Amino acid sequence: MNTTTTHGVRTWVAGAAIAAAALLGHSAMAQQATLALRSITPDAALKAARAALASCQKSGYQVAVAVTDRGGQPIVMLRDRFAGPHTPNTAQGKAWTALTFKIDTLAFAQLTQAGQPMSGIRELPGVVAIGGGRMIESAGSIVGAIGVSGAPGGEADDACVKAGIAAIADELEL
Numbered sequence: 001m002n003t004t005t006t007h008g009v010r011t012w013v014a015g016a017a018i019a020a021a022a023l024l025g026h027s028a029m030a031q032q033a034t035l036a037l038r039s040i041t042p043d044a045a046l047k048a049a050r051a052a053l054a055s056c057q058k059s060g061y062q063v064a065v066a067v068t069d070r071g072g073q074p075i076v077m078l079r080d081r082f083a084g085p086h087t088p089n090t091a092q093g094k095a096w097t098a099l100t101f102k103i104d105t106l107a108f109a110q111l112t113q114a115g116q117p118m119s120g121i122r123e124l125p126g127v128v129a130i131g132g133g134r135m136i137e138s139a140g141s142i143v144g145a146i147g148v149s150g151a152p153g154g155e156a157d158d159a160c161v162k163a164g165i166a167a168i169a170d171e172l173e174l
Helices: 003-032 042-058 087-101 105-111 119-123 154-171
Strands: 064-069 074-079 133-138 141-149
Touching: 042 064, 042 074, 042 141, 042 154, 064 087, 064 154, 074 087, 087 105, 087 133, 087 141, 105 133, 105 154, 133 154, 141 154
Parallel strands: none
Antiparallel strands: 064 074, 064 141, 133 141
């Protein structure tokens, strides 16, 4: 090989190395510009809703149960025969509130009471500041939320929510 050919090969190899680095860099940037999201499955949502409903029924409460995906969109809504007509929307609102503010609605209700610095948050559309809404988490990510409405008080609704989450806890990666 003469010097011109050797120099050409070195130039080509260097160019190929730069191109490969650029492609790898581009690939790394593309990976950083996207992310994978986890969300509760419809089957798990239904299982949680049924368990929450059964827990309330066992206590003699007629309720509605709503389960949402990680974006707050409804996946499952169950309403007992004699649950009040307001309970589906209230259960959905509780799930949405827990998901949106990343706090269970019992604690949210305390933090946003009249006279508290965050009390104005209750005035936002869709917010329901009554116990009975919780996030559903898996492997450190929020994958959905569940809300219950119709039991006598937020604490009773919250107990049913906990039963719903407990029913799928083994299926969630904690």
